Amino acid sequence: MSDLNQEMADRYKNNFLKEIEEQAEMGEWVKMCMQCGLCSGSCPTNFHSGWDHPPQEIFMLIRAGKREEVLNSQGMYMCTSCYNCYVRCPRKVPVTHVMHGIAEYAYRIGRAPKAQPTMHLSKTFWTNATKTGRVNEVQLTQSLYFKEGIGAGIKKAMEMQSEALGLVKAGRLNPMEALGMGHKCKDIKGIHAMLAKAEELEARNKAAKGKE
Amino acid sequence: MTSVVATNQTILVVGGGISGMTAALEAAETGKQVVLVEKNPYLGGRTVQLYRYFPKMCHPTCGLEINLRRLKANPRIQVLTLAEVTGITGTKGAYSVSVKLKPRYVNSNCTACGECGKAVSTEIDDEFNYNLGKIKAAYLPSNMAYPQRYVIDPSIIGTPDADKAKAACKYDAVNLDDQEETINLSAGAIVWATGWKPYDAEKIVYYGYDRFPNVITNVEFERLADPHGPTGGKILRPSDGKEAKNIAFIQCAGSRDENHLRHCSRFCCMGSLKQTHYVQEKYGDEGKSTIYFIDIRAIDRFEDFYQKVKANPNVTFVKSKVARITEDKAGNPVCNGVNTEGYIRYANAHDLVVLALGMEPAVKGVNIPAEVMSDSSGFLMADPANAGIFGAGCATNALDVNRAVQSATAAALRAIQVVNKVARAEA
Ligand SMILES: Cc1cc2nc3c(=O)[nH]c(=O)nc-3n(C[C@H](O)[C@H](O)[C@H](O)COP(=O)(O)OP(=O)(O)OC[C@H]3O[C@@H](n4cnc5c(N)ncnc54)[C@H](O)[C@@H]3O)c2cc1C
Numbered sequence: 348m349s350d351l352n353q354e355m356a357d358r359y360k361n362n363f364l365k366e367i368e369e370q371a372e373m374g375e376w377v378k379m380c381m382q383c384g385l386c387s388g389s390c391p392t393n394f395h396s397g398w399d400h401p402p403q404e405i406f407m408l409i410r411a412g413k414r415e416e417v418l419n420s421q422g423m424y425m426c427t428s429c430y431n432c433y434v435r436c437p438r439k440v441p442v443t444h445v446m447h448g449i450a451e452y453a454y455r456i457g458r459a460p461k462a463q464p465t466m467h468l469s470k471t472f473w474t475n476a477t478k479t480g481r482v483n484e485v486q487l488t489q490s491l492y493f494k495e496g497i498g499a500g501i502k503k504a505m506e507m508q509s510e511a512l513g514l515v516k517a518g519r520l521n522p523m524e525a526l527g528m529g530h531k532c533k534d535i536k537g538i539h540a541m542l543a544k545a546e547e548l549e550a551r552n553k554a555a556k557g558k559e
Numbered sequence: 560m561t562s563v564v565a566t567n568q569t570i571l572v573v574g575g576g577i578s579g580m581t582a583a584l585e586a587a588e589t590g591k592q593v594v595l596v597e598k599n600p601y602l603g604g605r606t607v608q609l610y611r612y613f614p615k616m617c618h619p620t621c622g623l624e625i626n627l628r629r630l631k632a633n634p635r636i637q638v639l640t641l642a643e644v645t646g647i648t649g650t651k652g653a654y655s656v657s658v659k660l661k662p663r664y665v666n667s668n669c670t671a672c673g674e675c676g677k678a679v680s681t682e683i684d685d686e687f688n689y690n691l692g693k694i695k696a697a698y699l700p701s702n703m704a705y706p707q708r709y710v711i712d713p714s715i716i717g718t719p720d721a722d723k724a725k726a727a728c729k730y731d732a733v734n735l736d737d738q739e740e741t742i743n744l745s746a747g748a749i750v751w752a753t754g755w756k757p758y759d760a761e762k763i764v765y766y767g768y769d770r771f772p773n774v775i776t777n778v779e780f781e782r783l784a785d786p787h788g789p790t791g792g793k794i795l796r797p798s799d800g801k802e803a804k805n806i807a808f809i810q811c812a813g814s815r816d817e818n819h820l821r822h823c824s825r826f827c828c829m830g831s832l833k834q835t836h837y838v839q840e841k842y843g844d845e846g847k848s849t850i851y852f853i854d855i856r857a858i859d860r861f862e863d864f865y866q867k868v869k870a871n872p873n874v875t876f877v878k879s880k881v882a883r884i885t886e887d888k889a890g891n892p893v894c895n896g897v898n899t900e901g902y903i904r905y906a907n908a909h910d911l912v913v914l915a916l917g918m919e920p921a922v923k924g925v926n927i928p929a930e931v932m933s934d935s936s937g938f939l940m941a942d943p944a945n946a947g948i949f950g951a952g953c954a955t956n957a958l959d960v961n962r963a964v965q966s967a968t969a970a971a972l973r974a975i976q977v978v979n980k981v982a983r984a985e986a
């Protein structure tokens with residue numbers, strides 16, 4: 348387990364709610380939840396076998412200080428961003444974003460499972476999109492298709508061939524992207540500088556918290 | 560032209576529900592002149608549309624009867640029905656008020672014999688029964704209606720039906736030339752008691768009130784249980800008229816919700832607990848009630864009532880805000896959600912779902928034609944700037960009858976102090 352995980356556990360001692368409030372994006376909303384269950388009842392992925400804790404239960408576990416249960420949970424990675432919970436929550440808790448915030452935090456402190464598919468997608472997407480400031484669809488699809496090996500990748504690509512051609516014809520997909528060409532932001536350097544700055548500020552903010 | 564005697568020593572009460580009637584009576588019984596203005600063709604407000612009252616399970620007509628007797632005995636109260644306040648100017652001690660009077664087309668000769676109703680054929684929505692049925696366009700709004708006088712609906716004026724109604728009346732009570740009029744009156748103080756209305760159920764999209772006939776509201780359920788209601792007191796579901804024996808109650812439908820009403824409506828937990836009695840009363844052990852709740856708010860002395868319902872084996876409590884209603888092939892509404900006690904997902908079919916709708920003010924603060932303060936839900940607030948205008952009953956908050964009446968008495972006392980001051984100044 349990573350040092351950061353231990354450092355955070357030590358820093359916040361038994362106050363996991365405070366840890367989430369200060370370290371996870373949107374974590375400050377957790378205490379607004381009134382445990383009505385509407386989000387969990389609305390969540391489509393609740394039928395999924397990997398879905399061990401629906402949002403309301405995650406929020407309850409956080410408030411009960413169950414650090415290990417939450418950080419070992421699959422719940423926050425299973426969110427499909429359907430926003431059912433988000434639009435219905437009677438307390439206007441941005442449930443979807445809180446779930447992502449918790450997932451991102453778990454990842455940051457090295458507690459995310461290694462082969463988590465939605466996390467893999469997020470990471471791949473982020474790396475891809477931040478490279479030029481625009482998503483390179485061809486490369487993104489390739490890296491997702493070939494995740495399980497060359498054979499599986501080719502099979503999947505063949506299956507989707509007609510869709511891909513349709514997209515190309517409609518001008519929605521540029522085959523040149525495979526070679527790293529295609530759309531880009533004008534000021535790539537600027538984007539990178541901005542992201543680096545944002546990362547620096549966020550890290551500084553979060554590091555400062557809980558140390559007073 | 561309607562003539563009303565009113566001076567700056569008069570107290571104007573707007574809204575003739577239980578709160579407005581109470582305020583009017585309390586003030587008049589101390590010797591003050593009162594004008595009571597009611598929008599409906601009858602007095603009593605929403606309470607007369609209830610089957611029974613918690614906590615004692617008595618019939619609302621009983622309380623109404625007592626109040627009506629006090630009212631009839633008191634010459635100092637002038638009642639205006641089908642009347643709405645459209646403007647208030649002036650200040651504390653000297654208000655000038657305009658009141659719009661809608662025509663009833665029936666005068667005080669009416670004996671409520673009912674012949675006009677038999678004569679007309681046009682039917683209109685039965686508002687008293689929350690549009691669950693139809694009534695004739697010449698009608699008595701309810702058995703207990705005060706005044707006991709028929710109303711002719713404006714929609715048939717100028718049609719042969721109106722002439723039929725006139726021809727049927729042996730008492731010369733039908734006056735088809737009645738016109739809308741606006742009158743002006745003076746008042747020293749005003750009690751604003753326009754009450755509440757149920758939250759619009761259609762806005763809670765995931766409960767499908769507008770899509771599923773067997774999803775109804777708590778106010779409609781009161782009418783179904785009432786022997787004077789559209790089903791003669793039988794709890795029958797709308798889609799196929801089948802006896803509804805397995806009934807779900809969904810609490811906080813629209814209340815405690817930042818997307819709908821922000822406040823807790825306070826009466827609706829008790830309202831549903833009360834309604835489980837109706838199910839038990841009609842069907843005995845065959846009648847099953849399920850209450851889906853966030854938490855049960857049976858405030859202070861109502862706790863006993865709650866404990867008794869809880870002890871009833873025919874009533875089940877599920878701690879969960881229902882996430883969605885669907886319909887199965889048999890037309891049964893199905894409640895979907897997660898039981899937060901154990902995190903168990905459920906999809907329960909019921910015969911009928913009753914939404915425990917919350918209350919919002921019938922006239923929101925911004926729509927009151929005077930300078931008043933109101934909270935974020937539109938309930939009238941006590942504020943020195945309101946000066947001589949005092950809120951009473953559900954116009955000020957979501958309240959049960961007991962609390963509404965208490966607030967009405969308080970408002971009457973404040974209004975009395977204002978007109979007393981005027982009297983001293985004028986003496
Ligand atoms: C399903 C249900 C069940 C309930 N059961 C119970 C119970 O068992 N026991 C209990 O204690 N309470 C119960 N309540 C609460 C009870 O109905 C209220 O406390 C009560 O109606 C409050 O009376 P009110 O006079 O303040 O308002 P209302 O009854 O709403 O009366 C207001 C009056 O003002 C009139 N009005 C409105 N606008 C205007 C206008 N612009 N100009 C003139 N007049 C106007 C209306 O026509 C009406 O007559 C229940 C409520 C619901 C929804």
Ligand code: SF4
Nearest residue numbers: 380381383384386436
């Ligand atoms: S819907 Fe909102 S208030 Fe209800 S349990 Fe979910 S997060 Fe909490």
Ligand code: SF4
Nearest residue numbers: 390426427429430432
């Ligand atoms: S947004 Fe995520 S957590 Fe919310 S209902 Fe959809 S899948 Fe579930």
Ligand code: SF4
Nearest residue numbers: 669670672673675728
């Ligand atoms: S208006 Fe005439 S006919 Fe109609 S109920 Fe009254 S008295 Fe009878």
Ligand code: SF4
Nearest residue numbers: 811814824825827828
């Ligand atoms: S009284 Fe009960 S049902 Fe009504 S809003 Fe409050 S908690 Fe919800």
